[in-house]
Amino acid sequence: MKEVPVTQTSQADQVVFWLHMNEDRQHWMQGAIQRIRNHYIEAKIVVLANAPDQAEALYALSLGAVGYSHAYATADALKEIKTVIEHGGLWLGNSLLQKLIEVSTKLTSSHADHVEGLLKQLTQREREVAVEAAKRLSNKEIARILAITERRVKAHLASIFERLKVKDRLHLALMLNQNYTI
Known part of the structure; x- marks a missing residue:
């Protein structure tokens, strides 16, 4: 992950960080999210995975991510994700959302x-x-x-x-x- 310098105005707190995961996924994801959170407490983080996994999505959310999606999502889907999280929502994807509804019910x-x-x-x-x-x-x-x-x-x-x-x-x-x- 490329280090982003901390600015005095903390404008990065208002941006969305898109983390593309590849190998050593959970260990890498935890470190990456922690580094972002250390510098930008209010930043919104979306994890993009080549092979999405429900357990991994829940882990990402538990670390503070506000979204989890397939890395090869369409541009329209990514725009929709950005809109949802900018308005305070979480992006889980349909299959994970259905599973959470089923379990909570x-x-x-x-x-x-x-x-x-x-x-x-x-x-x-x-x-x-x-x-x-x-x-x-x-x-x-x-x-x-x-x-x-x-x-x-x-x-x-x-x-x-x-x-x-x-x-x-x-x-x-x-x-x-x-x-x-x-």
Whole structure:
């Protein structure tokens, strides 16, 4: 990799570095990205590979690259990549994007199933209270919505915390809002 001198104005922070990988790929890529990052913290880096590989693409992104593509992509494709990353996006390519969507869907549904299993430990009324509490409503608001007393809301919350092994309303809200459709 040719060394680029650091300028006082750091204009290179606004450019895109296109790294064409060839041999000793991962070791070279790590060193090249580190050298660029040492001089140009905000620079955008796109890795171009002769033989693209999904694992390598993920590794490039983990090192701070914002794009990964085939080295022999068309000029139009390279322009599109540049446009996407200049607007704050990541360029992954269709096959990697589809794989990430597939994996995240499996993880999300698996974790959601786990949370659903936890919620099945609760009575119907406790589930209703838990869902309302996860919306950050006060005990008074929950009582009004569910037409029960505040004292009953507090009793349900105590039972919910114990059964789900959560410490407080915040923990409950985080668990439900991340993994359960409210």
